[in-house]
Amino acid sequence: MMVGSLAQVRAEIDKIDETLIALIARRGEFVKQAATFKKTAAQVAAPERMQQVIDKVTKLAADKGADIELVENLYRQMIADFIRIEHLALKVNLKD
Numbered sequence: 411m412m413v414g415s416l417a418q419v420r421a422e423i424d425k426i427d428e429t430l431i432a433l434i435a436r437r438g439e440f441v442k443q444a445a446t447f448k449k450t451a452a453q454v455a456a457p458e459r460m461q462q463v464i465d466k467v468t469k470l471a472a473d474k475g476a477d478i479e480l481v482e483n484l485y486r487q488m489i490a491d492f493i494r495i496e497h498l499a500l501k502v503n504l505k506d
């Protein structure tokens with residue numbers, strides 16, 4: 411989609427941001443539910459699942475023409491924060 415001005419570009423970016431934030435919130439609700447099925451810090455971090463997600467989203471990025479490095483960095487940061495949020499959701503001190 412081509413737009414005719416910087417203001418229009420920014421209006422489109424603002425719409426996309428609204429969608430992205432809504433999806434991040436929705437993803438977060440499921441991540442918090444994941445925590446209810448876990449008992450240990452190792453289960454919360456689940457590094458093998460994290461790697462599966464990274465592999466999946468970097469492939470999707472390649473297929474869809476998104477910047478692969480951007481997507482990988484974004485997901486690594488997002489998952490690190492979701493792990494923090496899962497620990498908060500559990501509200502208990504977990505052991506390895």
Ligand SMILES: C=C(O[C@@H]1C=C(C(=O)O)C=C[C@H]1O)C(=O)O
Pocket residue numbers: 440441444453454455456457459460463488489492493496
């Ligand atoms: C949501 C989970 O917990 C953590 C968060 C993940 C995510 O945000 O995709 C993936 C693995 C775990 O690090 C899970 O185990 O599925």
